[in-house]
């Protein structure tokens with residue numbers, strides 16, 4: 616059984632979990648800021664090396680972020696974000712046979728992304744900025760709609776829910792309806808519960824435990840827990856020491872129906888997912 620999904624010019628089989636490597640072209644991302652961008656300029660050699668390593672390790676998507684959503688991060692001017700994202704896409708587009716994803720909320724970025732070689736619009740604001748729905752529709756690219764309570768700067772101050780599963784579920788179905796109304800067909804939509812975005816540990820764990828309910832929407836699920844605070848809270852470990860916890864969370868999510876795992880640590884995540892796939896294969900189940 617396969618479940619082919621089109622990302623612009625490329626297709627991936629989402630019946631088996633795919634790994635998305637994170638490339639932050641920012642000065643201040645929480646776990647790897649400043650490595651690919653220095654003095655406001657992209658370090659092209661470093662970006663190519665990092666991308667190549669992730670592709671060799673088994674990433675089938677690369678997620679490019681030009682503006683950090685870390686609480687307290689400096690905001691980047693939209694023109695600057697367009698410029699950075701455009702340069703990164705130009706460097707990567709013809710060199711690697713992977714889907715290039717743009718982690719952005721900016722209609723101006725969406726407007727240039729398809730022609731620049733992107734295959735996915737990944738928006739933590741679920742296309743809520745003015746003009747974002749229209750720009751995404753016109754791009755013809757698929758979109759990942761993520762749930763976030765509040766705004767990045769303050770979302771962790773006091774997150775509250777009556778029923779986190781119901782609230783995240785209904786937010787995402789409303790956003791899907793808005794997309795469909797704006798002319799983005801369901802076949803071009805992925806969903807993400809937004810781990811760590813306006814959520815306490817108990818909320819994150821409830822969402823992970825019940826990921827199958829989100830997968831029941833029939834739309835592919837993307838998740839990102841890599842190095843996040845929830846893993847620090849569970850293990851007591853600092854950001855750079857959360858690899859094992861990240862792999863465990865990836866495998867648990869894939870087992871509950873996640874199709875795409877967004878991670879800083881591609882090789883270890885691919886290995887973890889191979890254990891799950893081996894288990895399924897041995898049971899004659901696919902995946």
Ligand code: 7PJ
Nearest residue numbers: 684737759761807809810838839
């Ligand atoms: C996510 C994201 C996530 C999606 C970030 C970080 C913060 N996009 N962009 N899902 N997180 N779709 O990597 O810790 O969880 S930025």
